[in-house]
Amino acid sequence: MRNGNTTSGARFIYDAIEFLSARNHVPPDAVAQILEKKRQQLQLTLDAMRKRISQEGARATFDRD
Structure with a gap:
């Protein structure tokens, strides 16, 4: 279910959701929906971070000229 490209923070969220779902018998479809929503967020x-970094890099290049 997990993507190999997740950060450690995201991995923690995935593990917590899986743990709670196993403990509380949440239907697998509900878990999948929650995981997908978190992945999208x-x-x-x-x-947004990549866009901001690229804009700042472009601004820094422009300011040097």
Whole structure:
């Protein structure tokens, strides 16, 4: 279920969700929906960070000229 490219923080979230679902007998479909939502949120955060870094890099290059 886990993606090999996750960070340790994301891995902790995945492990916690899996632990709680096993302990409380949450249906696998519900777990899959939660994991997918968290993955999408993490991806949006990473994309925003990459965009900001690239914009700052472009600004720094422009300022040097």
